[in-house]
Amino acid sequence: MSKNVPDNGRLEYNTSYKVGQDNIRFLGMDILNPVFSTSALIILAFIIGTIIFPEEAKSVLLGAKGWSIANFDWFFMIAGNIFVLFCIGLILSPMGKIRLGGINAKPEHSTITWFSMLFAAGMGIGLMFWSVAEPVGYYTDWYGTPLNVAPNTPAAAKLALGATMFHWGLHPWAIYAVVALSLAFFAYNKGLPLTIRSAFYPLLGERVWGSLGHGIDVLAVIATIFGLATSLGLGAQQASSGLNFLFNIPDTLTTQIVVICGVTSVAIFSVARGLEGGVKLLSNINMLLAAVFAIFIIVVGNTGAIFGSIGTIFVSYVENIIPLSNWIDRTDQTFYHGWTVFYWAWWISWSPFVGMFIARVSRGRTVRQFLTAVLLVPTLVSMVWMATFGGSAIAQIENGVGALAGGLTSVSLAMFQMLQNLPLTSITSFIGIVLVLVFFVTSSDSGSLVIDGITAGGKTDAPLIQRVFWAVLEGVIAIALLVGGGKDALSAIQAAAITTGLPFTLLLLIMCVGLFKGLRGDLVLYKQT
Template identity: 70%
Template sequence: MKGVNKGQAVAEAAVITAEYDTDYQVGQDNVKLLGLDVHNPVFGISAGLILLFIIGTLLFPAGAKEALSGAKGWSIENFDWLFMVGGNLFVVFCLALIVLPVGKIRLGGVNAKTEFSTISWFSMLFAAGMGIGLMFWSVAEPVAYYTDWYGTPLNAPAGTPEGAAMALGATMFHWGLHPWAIYAVVGLSLAFFAYNKGLPLTVRSAFYPLLGRGTWGPIGHLIDILAVLATIFGLATSLGFGAQQAAGGLNYLFGIANDLSTQVAVIIVVTGIALFSVARGMDGGVKLLSNINMIIAAGLIGLIIVIGPTLKIFGNMGTILVSYAENIIPLSNWVGREDGTWYHGWTVFYWAWWVSWSPFVGMFIARVSRGRTVREFVIAVLLVPTAVTLIWMAVMGGTAIEQATNGVGQLANGISDVSLAMFHMFENLPLTSLLSAVGIVLVLVFFITSSDSGSLVIDSITAGGKTDAPMPQRMFWASLVGIIAGTLLVGGGSEALGALQSGAVATGLPFTMVLILMCLSLYMGLKSEVHLHK
């Protein structure tokens, strides 16, 4: 270190941390209730609002869907500019952190050590981030664009080589730098203020430089409550729709009836394994399942490369990279768009959805990132997943486009059922049964990792930032996600789940503004500590 020795740096860091700790101690507002250790009032208000929503949706599923769909549509139509500006800002901000001096700051202090190996760390953040979505949309989305299912990106001509390249590039745009930048902003903010400043590992802590003591007041409560609602609604939506998708796959492959009982059975199995994982904790549960996830996913991709259109797949990697680079600015623009139907229905919706998921994914990434430097964190959370997504998209999306272009199989006719698109692609490859079986297993394991990691996040927020809350408390939230998904599926079907999804997306509007302020607050915090990490 230049100019500052390690002992002095540690001492100065302790003084800075003490300034934050004098205002708030982790768990000081918690109450003991039936063996639980919960934050007052975040736990009570969040639980009450969730219960109220479930009852209202079950009593009036169509009305709830109409009202919340209206709120979602209003947000997307009137604030598309805010979502796009925010998404672009987050990418630029994260790229700047890589090259600025603050990039050398280590999460947890100059002597902090990492808790997980790099492979396990990456596996966990990728599994929590978007692994399950890529299983379905990496096939369905580019084919939908290529066949003009719901508009085409930048009005590219459907069914042409130019349309195929644009379809792959636009899909990559939705799953590349922008969503991971959203996650990186939240994850880095929470990790920095928790590990370097000694604040609770909860969303409100990221606003201490802006709010001061007000962080622990009503505004802070509101931020955490919004985070809980967005997380649990997003998880329950994914689990409910995922159960329908998994049941559709089981029906397509094995003739198992795709009815309510099968869908509920899938939810019960996923929730049961998630409970087991949560009970085992981070090392024995989430980390183990995430590592298994990545091994299976790598095996699936490798197998498709070998038995699929190998040369075309490698060529598609270049096609996607070029199309993504050429179109990232036009696709990021919000002024004078002529592809309004596609732009609002896909891009703006995606940005709202990623933002609504950011408290969950960001906090989980923060949980597993102690000891990493800011530069290492951003590279791993932003650039590495984007590179992996590019490979995944070239294999899955590229193979699907190849089949659609050559008139092979059902994908040549476009997308009729998103949940079956991946299986439609597999049926035109060798080893169809093996690929499909591995695909179903991977889908279920991705659901499980999302459920258990999400439960740990909700538990931390509603426990006032504690990461060692009682096991029954962690299991309560894991169970509740499954109960919400199952109850709405049984009581209201797709309309109830659609209402839940619309509610989750609608939270993306206020949270976009929260994230923009979070960037400012994070930079203020990082600047206060940069001199300690020379």
């Protein structure tokens, strides 16, 4: 891999591969055939099989997921800790001053817009779905308590917030950051295609353009499409529950399908407008609406308790991050496997999608700026969000107020049950439903852009019909699963996505090695400045 130093301050690899050189034209699309066709066939076969045999598919895939989590819990946990330490090490090292895109590169998006896009794509919808249900579940022992704390006690309330933050803080964002930084660095500094396989070029060389690289990209496509389809289906169920709660609209399969069709239609419109006019605009709307929503809850809710929860969640997170990161002699097996290891596998399965999207919008930042922002900003925002909603819900339970005081009965309804005990319930619940839907649109269209880029061999300017194709396919898969197999099918496809987290964990560890090797080679440019 001989190197040269172009005038733009980038130390590029001298590779024989050119973006799009192996692409073919098919029905107006510009695709990398081995990746596109293999991914499509696997997805089609899986969906048909799941719809025809939903219970069997659920049984097999849940078994595969359970086997992965039970036998490789230590592997997921060690890897998660390595990703956090690796990112912190890069921030503190001389490599932190390397700029994505070359020494003279400038950021393409404002800081606020950049924050909004990476946050909305990475976790926005999850925070709507779990911000009440998760801490309430830990506090009441819905499915295990962290570190075996006694439920419904002051200690449980504190640890419930800290454990929730553990699952939405530094560890998941370090997973995303490793993928995002690898892709951004090798695309913008080394001149390689913006696709997953490029991160392995320092270790595999020209072999990444062959069957081995095709396999890596196919795995990324499958993990992404399954993860997005699962989230779309689960989100439709939450939105349907909210519509029933607020407007008494029947919470039926028909309502869920209408929700998916509506989200998919807006996603298609957003995809058609591209990154600037679509995802960027929606992300800014998302974050503005979410900020207004959170501030409103703080003002009209138990303000003192919420501010107290912010302090509590920070202290509990810091105090318990090491015990919760431990994988040796865990006595809280139900919580450990059912929540933490599950989450790590889930975040890793989502890392190709979120990582590639973050990479796409991060040109011009230094490594230090990039990692500091990607790790700390979402963690701090999540901390305030979880304290606001989770803290409010736990306070209601402690005071015997509302439906949640009787225990967690529905994850989809948990947020609306909490809002029911605050002023202006109809307004806040409506805003909550809108946020769920807009966050889903953002995830769908950003996911479509990512999958389109992978299946087009790294091209970022593929024909519009390709982006529309993937946006439509996500909606079709979610509807087909709901109609054909219902919750069994959704559980099956979620299990499939999580199972892909096991091989991807190994790939991410290898990616760290390749990234370190690439960054170290670029330091020569910065020693001259």
